[in-house]
Amino acid sequence: MRSSKSVRHFMQCLLIAALPTAIMAQRKEFPMQAQPVSYRSVKVDGLNIFYREAGAKDAATILLLHGLPSSSRMFDPLFARLSDRYHLVAPDYPGFGHSDWPDPKQYSYTFDNLASAMTQFTESLGLTKYTLYMQDYGGPVGFRMVLAHPERVNALIVQDAVSHNEGLGANWATRRAFWADRAAHEDALRTNLLSLQTTKTRHVGDDPQVELYDPDLWTDEFYFLNAAGQAQIQSDLFYDYRTNVEAYPKWQAWMQKTQPRLLVIWGKHDLSFDLGEPERYRKDVPKAEVHVLDAGHFALDTKADEIAELVDRFMQEGK
Numbered sequence: 001m002r003s004s005k006s007v008r009h010f011m012q013c014l015l016i017a018a019l020p021t022a023i024m025a026q027r028k029e030f031p032m033q034a035q036p037v038s039y040r041s042v043k044v045d046g047l048n049i050f051y052r053e054a055g056a057k058d059a060a061t062i063l064l065l066h067g068l069p070s071s072s073r074m075f076d077p078l079f080a081r082l083s084d085r086y087h088l089v090a091p092d093y094p095g096f097g098h099s100d101w102p103d104p105k106q107y108s109y110t111f112d113n114l115a116s117a118m119t120q121f122t123e124s125l126g127l128t129k130y131t132l133y134m135q136d137y138g139g140p141v142g143f144r145m146v147l148a149h150p151e152r153v154n155a156l157i158v159q160d161a162v163s164h165n166e167g168l169g170a171n172w173a174t175r176r177a178f179w180a181d182r183a184a185h186e187d188a189l190r191t192n193l194l195s196l197q198t199t200k201t202r203h204v205g206d207d208p209q210v211e212l213y214d215p216d217l218w219t220d221e222f223y224f225l226n227a228a229g230q231a232q233i234q235s236d237l238f239y240d241y242r243t244n245v246e247a248y249p250k251w252q253a254w255m256q257k258t259q260p261r262l263l264v265i266w267g268k269h270d271l272s273f274d275l276g277e278p279e280r281y282r283k284d285v286p287k288a289e290v291h292v293l294d295a296g297h298f299a300l301d302t303k304a305d306e307i308a309e310l311v312d313r314f315m316q317e318g319k
Helices: 006-025 070-084 109-123 138-148 170-180 184-196 196-204 216-225 230-239 243-257 277-284 302-315
Strands: 038-044 045-055 061-065 085-089 130-135 154-160 263-266 291-295
Touching: 045 070, 045 109, 061 070, 061 138, 070 085, 070 277, 070 302, 085 109, 085 170, 085 277, 109 138, 109 243, 130 138, 138 154, 138 243, 138 302, 170 184, 170 230, 184 196, 196 216, 216 230, 216 302, 243 277, 263 302, 277 291
Parallel strands: 061 085, 061 130, 130 154, 154 263, 263 291
Antiparallel strands: 038 045, 045 085
8 A cells, every 4th residue: 555655746746747738728729830920012003012921822811901000010919829820911001110101292191092002912912812800090991992892802800990980989079170170170180199198098098907018019109100201191191081981881881781701809998989889880790790808999919819819710610
């Protein structure tokens, strides 16, 4: 018969032997083994359009469209988690990130022009079928692309992007006044839209767990917004945002008629938009999958693992 000391030693050995299995069982599915990311540029209508790309080109493609004042960099967390199974492509719009910033006197910064540039970008890369992932400004760019070429889009993923007038929050009062009288409200608009405090609030919102957010997220963006020419570029583009509001009924009608596969991901601490917006998407597309997360406007800041899992499951269900 074994002594109690021998029994304890035997049980400890069993526990140690079982640890790798236990650890594997508790591991999150993400992050996965990310594929190398390529950083490239392609000429589109005379402009250099920068983009990030990773994953096998014969895998299902996800085209990722960024928001304000970010760039394709905002999708780095998804590249780290999904590039082993999907072909990920994330461009920077003209006037953003590492793409060309043409002078506003020579280039009209409108959402029509951004959508046209992104459509030509996909054609330059030979992307004929893709799931469209739209965040913030990615919504008005992406919906224009969808309506122009619906046959190219397999499914839609919406992350904090509005397509209903009611989805614009209370802080849009200054912005609506700017649309009504640009000259009288441009200074107020720039303060409201481009200040350091607003840039920080876009990320943190009313999330009490501020310590979860890397301050580089908004300081880098604020530095970008203060680069030469950016104030004019962003003011011009935001003045054109009024055309998105006018187009919302068209986008809604298209969703209601076609009932696309739709995944909506939302941060409940987002102060940029109204929290009722996710359910408005569900009214348009009753079978839409809707998830409101404990996150801000840029939900990937703090919920990258959860979002990657949602996207992966959504993509797998669409096969």
